[in-house]
Amino acid sequence: MIETKICFVFKEGRGGSGDKMWSSEQSEEQEQEPLLGQVRGGSASFSSSVFNLMNAIMGSGILGLAYAMANTGIIGFTLLLILVSSLAVYSIHLLLTLCDQTGISAYETLGDRAFGRPGRILVACTILVQNIGAMSSYMFILKSELPAVISSFLSPVHDGGVWYENGVLLLILVTVCVVLPLALLPKIGFLGYTSSLAFLFMLFFTVVVVLKKFYIPCPPTLNSTQIFGQNVSDCRARMFVISSKSVYAVPTMAFSFLCHTAILPIYCELQRATKQRMQQVTNVSISLSFILYFISALFGYLTFYNSVESELLLSYDVYRPRDVLVVIVRLAVLLAVLLTVPLIHFPARKAVLMLVKGEESISFLSHCLATFLLITTVVLLAVYVPDIRNIFGVVGSTTSTCLLFVYPGLFFLRVSTHTLPSPAAVGALCLVLFGVCVGFLSLVTITVSLVQS
Structure with missing residues (x-):
């Protein structure tokens, strides 16, 4: 037998590949043969990979799903959530298929294989913009x-101006003590423990949303209509809703399932890595995320109905300010967001290094410099740009749909052996068209809302 060794070692995180790659070693007899997709797995367990992928999926997007349900109805929301999550699974299936066929294990390199150097630059820039925007928004x-959360735990009467009420100081403190050390880790597998902790925070959030439904009656001051001069509560669950705000639902869901830049590096570090095993990781992660998304959205909506805020926790603040359990939940969500930032940083760093050094081996010094540069940029944006979420909302509306829908379909059509009108190619084409429509819809929606505000 002719021995072939193909080893890709990636030291990266959420959606990026590694900072350091060892070139494949092939025997002379097979130099002329096409590179088959053989990925030697790493040390990350199945459960660790599931937690990492769930942490890549779940973030602050969970806070907006109850608002999406209020504007689409329970059945309408359920159908849309199933559609978007199914398309996310399908697009990941396309990425894994390409990885299996070509041996390529980096999103940027797939762009290079499909469209040459411009494709690699485009994908790297898309990942960089998307992830810097997400990190800046979280920061x-x-x-x-x-x-505000820290102040909520204190007495209502206390002296202001203390250091723990300074948002910039707290941001710098948590960045130096938490974000930077985790971002400097060489492998995504090391983040499995923090990702499991972030999942527990999100699970706690969902449980509290369910419990609060039974302790908060229909708030008449929030949900009422005037009938014969009297306020009458309007706490009815609607199955289908179509309004001008319904267009926010699909972009919100698409953003909530974006994890595609994390797929390939997690695949490379998975124990006994095979396409089928990684697909199982994907299916479990998206299924668990779907359950948490649906339950929190349903019970959040059934608590406040049409008056639910675009950020669910704000609804509790209006009706029950300084509720201890809600304050604890807010802190848990903030900690989950904090632990997500290092995971988002990994693909952004990989994108920077791919743009600067290409496929060359990355030194530890380059690894550290890129990390410090990105973290510093994100902190400065969060501190000095007052409307950072709006700015990156416009850009992210297009970059997220490209990474989630458009690029996987395009790369499959260009690289795969499946051609039109085969079912696989038709499915990839439909994915591209859906992504273009969602991206355009997201961009128009956010632009209109910014103009109105």
Whole structure:
């Protein structure tokens, strides 16, 4: 037998590949043969990979799903959530198929294989913009919300101006103590423990949303209509809703299932890595995320009905300010967001290094410099740009749909041996068209809302 060794070692995280790659070693007899997709797995267990992928999927997007249900109805929301999650699974299936066929284990390299150097640059820039925007938004949330959460645990009457009420100082502190050390880790598998902790925080959030439904009656001051001069509560669950705000639902769901830049590096570090095993990781992660998304959205909606805020926790603040359990939940969500930032950082760093050094081996010094550069940029954006979420909302509406729908379909059509009109190629084409429509819809929606505000 002719021995062939193909080893890709990736030291990266959420959606990026590794910072360091060892070239494949092939025997002379097989130099002329096409590279088959053989990925030697790493040390990450199945459960660790599931937690990492779930942490890549779940973030602050869970707070907006109850609002999406209020504007689409329970059945309408359920059908859309099933559609988007199924398409996310299918697009990941296309990425894994390409990885299996070509041996390529980096999103940027798939772009290079499909469209040459411009394709690699485009994918790297898309990942960079998307992930810097997400990290900056999360840091902005921490800067804005963490002082208020800390103050909520204190006496209503206390002296202001203390250090723990300074959002910028707290942001720098958590960045130096938590984000930076985790971002410097060489492998995504090391983040499995923090990802499991973030999952527990999200699970706690969902449980509290369910419990609060039975302790908060229909709030008449929030849900009422005028009938014969009297306020009458309007706490009815609607199955289907179509309004001008319904267009926010699909972009919100698409953003909530974006994890595609994390797929390939998690695949490379998975124990006994095979396409089928990684597909199982994907199916479990998206299924668990789907359950948490649906339950939290359903019970959040059934608590406040049409008056649910675009960010669910704000609804509890209006009706029950300084509720201890809600304050604890807010802190848990902030901690989950904080632990997600290092995972988002990994693909952004990989994108920077791919743009600067290409496929060359990455030194530890380059690894550290890129990390410090990205973290510093994100913190500066969160501190000095007041409307960072709106700015990156416009850009992210297109980059997220490209990474989730458009690029996997395009790469499959260009690289795969399946051609039109085969079912696989038709499915990839439909995925591209769906992604273009969602991206355009997201961009128009966010632009209109910004103009109106």
